[in-house]
Amino acid sequence: MSEIYMPRLSDTMEEGVISSWVKKVGDKVASGDVLVEIETDKAVMEYEAYEDGYLVKQAVSEGDTVPIGQVIGVIGDSPDADTGDEGGTDAGGDADESDSDAADQEAEKGEEGEDAGSADAEPRAEATAPPAAGDNADRPRTSPLARRLAREYGLDIASIQGSGPKGRVVRADIEAAAKEQRENGDAAAAPAPERAAAPAASGPAGQAYDDGRASEEVKVGNVRKVIARRLTQSKQEVPHFYLRRTIDAEALKAFRAQINEQLADTGVKVSFNDLIVKAAATTLRAHPQVNASWVDDRLLQHGRVNVGVAVAVDAGLVVPVLHDTDTMPLSKVATTTRELAGRARDGKLKPQEMSGGTFSVSNLGMFGVDSFSAVINPPEAAILAVGAMKQQAVVRDGEIVARNTIALELSVDHRAVDGAVGAAFLKELAEVLESPMRIIL
Amino acid sequence: MSVITYRQALRDTLRAEMHRDENVLLLGEEIGVFEGSYKITEGLLKEFGERRVRDTPIAEEGFVGAAIGAAMLGLRPVVELMTINFSLIAIDQIINHAAKIYGMFGGQTSVPMVIRTPGGGGQQLGATHSQNIELFYAFIPGLKVLAPSTPAEAASMLRAAIRDDDPVLFLENLGLYNTKGEVPDDESVAEIGRAAVTREGTDITLIGYSRMAMVATQVAEKLAAEDISVEVVDLRSLRPLDRETVVASVRKTGAAVVAEDDWLTYGIGAEIAASIQEGAFDYLDAPVRRVAMAEVPMPYAKPLESAALPSVASITTAVKETLSAVGKRVG
Numbered sequence: 001m002s003e004i005y006m007p008r009l010s011d012t013m014e015e016g017v018i019s020s021w022v023k024k025v026g027d028k029v030a031s032g033d034v035l036v037e038i039e040t041d042k043a044v045m046e047y048e049a050y051e052d053g054y055l056v057k058q059a060v061s062e063g064d065t066v067p068i069g070q071v072i073g074v075i076g077d078s079p080d081a082d083t084g085d086e087g088g089t090d091a092g093g094d095a096d097e098s099d100s101d102a103a104d105q106e107a108e109k110g111e112e113g114e115d116a117g118s119a120d121a122e123p124r125a126e127a128t129a130p131p132a133a134g135d136n137a138d139r140p141r142t143s144p145l146a147r148r149l150a151r152e153y154g155l156d157i158a159s160i161q162g163s164g165p166k167g168r169v170v171r172a173d174i175e176a177a178a179k180e181q182r183e184n185g186d187a188a189a190a191p192a193p194e195r196a197a198a199p200a201a202s203g204p205a206g207q208a209y210d211d212g213r214a215s216e217e218v219k220v221g222n223v224r225k226v227i228a229r230r231l232t233q234s235k236q237e238v239p240h241f242y243l244r245r246t247i248d249a250e251a252l253k254a255f256r257a258q259i260n261e262q263l264a265d266t267g268v269k270v271s272f273n274d275l276i277v278k279a280a281a282t283t284l285r286a287h288p289q290v291n292a293s294w295v296d297d298r299l300l301q302h303g304r305v306n307v308g309v310a311v312a313v314d315a316g317l318v319v320p321v322l323h324d325t326d327t328m329p330l331s332k333v334a335t336t337t338r339e340l341a342g343r344a345r346d347g348k349l350k351p352q353e354m355s356g357g358t359f360s361v362s363n364l365g366m367f368g369v370d371s372f373s374a375v376i377n378p379p380e381a382a383i384l385a386v387g388a389m390k391q392q393a394v395v396r397d398g399e400i401v402a403r404n405t406i407a408l409e410l411s412v413d414h415r416a417v418d419g420a421v422g423a424a425f426l427k428e429l430a431e432v433l434e435s436p437m438r439i440i441l
Numbered sequence: 442m443s444v445i446t447y448r449q450a451l452r453d454t455l456r457a458e459m460h461r462d463e464n465v466l467l468l469g470e471e472i473g474v475f476e477g478s479y480k481i482t483e484g485l486l487k488e489f490g491e492r493r494v495r496d497t498p499i500a501e502e503g504f505v506g507a508a509i510g511a512a513m514l515g516l517r518p519v520v521e522l523m524t525i526n527f528s529l530i531a532i533d534q535i536i537n538h539a540a541k542i543y544g545m546f547g548g549q550t551s552v553p554m555v556i557r558t559p560g561g562g563g564q565q566l567g568a569t570h571s572q573n574i575e576l577f578y579a580f581i582p583g584l585k586v587l588a589p590s591t592p593a594e595a596a597s598m599l600r601a602a603i604r605d606d607d608p609v610l611f612l613e614n615l616g617l618y619n620t621k622g623e624v625p626d627d628e629s630v631a632e633i634g635r636a637a638v639t640r641e642g643t644d645i646t647l648i649g650y651s652r653m654a655m656v657a658t659q660v661a662e663k664l665a666a667e668d669i670s671v672e673v674v675d676l677r678s679l680r681p682l683d684r685e686t687v688v689a690s691v692r693k694t695g696a697a698v699v700a701e702d703d704w705l706t707y708g709i710g711a712e713i714a715a716s717i718q719e720g721a722f723d724y725l726d727a728p729v730r731r732v733a734m735a736e737v738p739m740p741y742a743k744p745l746e747s748a749a750l751p752s753v754a755s756i757t758t759a760v761k762e763t764l765s766a767v768g769k770r771v772g
Contacts, residue, residue, distance in 0.1 A: 143725060143726045143727060143767070144722050144723050144724070144725045144726075145695050145723065145724050145725055145726040146726065147723070148723040148724070163768045164727070164766050164767065164768060165766050168766070170726045170727065170766070170767045170768050171695055171726045171767060171768070172767060172768030172769070173768065
């Protein structure tokens with residue numbers, strides 16, 4: 001008989017939603033079987049059983065949110081839920097009692113053996129502490145200070161090796177991990193990205209009568225809550241400025257047609273967005289000042305170029321990240337984006353596939369949007385908002401002609417990047433897109 | 442500024458307060474003709490006469506009660522109990538009368554008295570004369586309990602105690618009477634209820650009061666030579682207790698050791714440790730460690746008595762063990 005707790009499935013997870021129970025009460029369960037799907041702040045993840053038995057209880061219904069550590073279900077030795085439940089409680093109580101007796105005796109022994117004048121608080125505390133039963137035994141030892149610092153640095157304390165007594169993670173371990181993270185220039189452990197442009201709908205307040213048109217609360221998942229929190233944080237803390245530029249897309253259009261012709265046999269199709277993502281990565285290589293983060297009064301310039309691509313899903317907006325976009329072949333940018341976007345729609349992205357971004361691209365062109373101002377995805381320093389390709393009357397060589405154009409708008413974190421630097425980046429990006437062979441050079 | 446003993450600082454302050462306010466009078470066993478068992482009142486009978494320096498019978502309950510009555514009627518008695526152990530004879534007067542009168546009678550009269558009394562072991566006085574039972578009084582609302590650790594504090598806190606309108610138990614310590622320190626001439630009056638960071642440090646907070654505050658400073662000095670930076674907090678006032686200063690220090694250092702001359706179980710260190718976890722839980726990198734007296738009646742034999750009391754060595758060990766638990770390099 002053992003209880004299953006809401007697990008900690010991502011760095012920033014504080015609570016999880018039971019997305020769906022894969023096993024029903026009474027089902028036989030083998031170690032490694034998927035028990036339940038859990039929606040975290042980032043994704044829907046499968047959670048497996050660690051032991052054989054029967055699922056005897058689903059303590060949390062589908063759609064409900066519970067904090068990490070709360071019991072979500074019980075696995076028993078027999079499929080009979082009732083006996084399983086009772087037995088579990090009693091056995092647990094007995095075990096605790098006998099164990100703490102033993103602990104008391106041990107503590108007493110310790111006292112007698114102690115050097116007079118020094119009460120050794122630590123062994124005593126550990127001897128009398130309730131014995132780690134069940135899953136608690138696996139709980140890593142961490143000091144309160146270490147836990148707080150890990151939260152502040154955005155580190156997963158479970159992944160940090162403790163150097164204190166019995167492996168306790170202490171401040172020194174967190175600071176070493178944070179230093180390592182800084183030195184690697186790895187923004188991955190910083191709060192992971194999510195973004196949405198859509199403001200939350202809020203109903204008119206104070207309507208006292210019910211005409212069937214009253215505001216109703218819509219049950220939202222963690223993704224929506226994270227979007228709300230992080231976008232608020234971005235707009236409150238990050239001083240945005242915006243640079244707009246319209247590019248001539250004729251060459252880009254021809255280039256795309258040519259490429260897709262070459263790739264026809266492979267089934268891979270490169271989109272305008274893929275070209276823009278790749279062009280942004282190429283241009284970021286030449287403008288490392290833009291591939292940066294302002295974090296805690298420090299400016300980090302990232303060695304890697306990881307471009308995030310905003311994807312609209314039912315739950316909100318998620319931003320899968322193409323790691324090392326600058327060195328990725330264009331065809332791979334296309335296939336990887338397609339694959340990540342597909343899994344994003346299913347809520348199956350892994351946290352690491354949504355973290356570590358250094359720049360983002362958000363494209364609403366498919367909705368016919370001319371141009372828009374995107375919200376920066378901290379700790380990134382900039383985001384490119386891409387509008388629709390449309391024919392415009394432009395003046396070329398003194399003549400008014402119809403040309404395909406795309407409006408780009410770059411939102412920039414002024415703490416990390418100044419106007420001229422951002423403008424130089426956008427200028428080169430426009431030139432790359434207008435001479436698109438440069439995208440792949 | 443002069444360098445004098447803790448004993449001299451107490452004597453000078455009593456004398457000055459008696460000159461300042463004619464309502465201040467002294468009561469106690471052998472404080473007059475014999476000039477006090479620990480010579481705190483030396484010369485005062487001669488100077489102020491029998492009316493203001495009164496030798497009492499060996500009857501603590503009686504003369505503490507007499508002092509309470511005197512205080513209620515407007516005098517400012519300073520009682521000397523030869524040791525805190527003898528306060529047990531007077532404990533009903535102290536707890537059920539001195540501490541309660543102001544509140545029980547609707548504030549009609551306050552009880553502006555001071556009970557000076559030394560605690561502490563280490564003098565081979567045996568189990569009944571070596572106790573540190575200030576905890577009994579620190580537990581009682583209605584009392585104030587002060588515990589100075591230096592001559593300067595002894596002076597400024599005794600001034601504060603005599604001028605305060607509530608009953609104050611003023612804890613001295615046999616091991617401190619001969620310690621010397623600078624005492625300013627400015628007649629400063631301490632603020633009751635304030636602890637002090639007596640030495641700043643960054644690695645760990647070491648908390649003590651009375652003799653243990655002095656020992657804590659010695660530990661800090663010793664460890665400074667090993668490049669360990671210990672912050673020392675002297676509680677100074679056990680009631681009211683200044684939790685803020687303690688918590689602020691631990692929030693800074695992330696680790697704490699409490700040293701106390703009394704017993705560990707239910708002791709003042711337990712109160713401090715509890716206050717730390719309430720106020721600084723998220724700042725703690727290791728469990729709060731307590732160093733206290735062995736859980737035995739004080740042995741008479743010198744080696745055993747020394748072994749029973751917390752010492753520079755045992756506190757140093759506790760500090761180093763706590764620091765090694767938080768991954769700090771210690772020698």
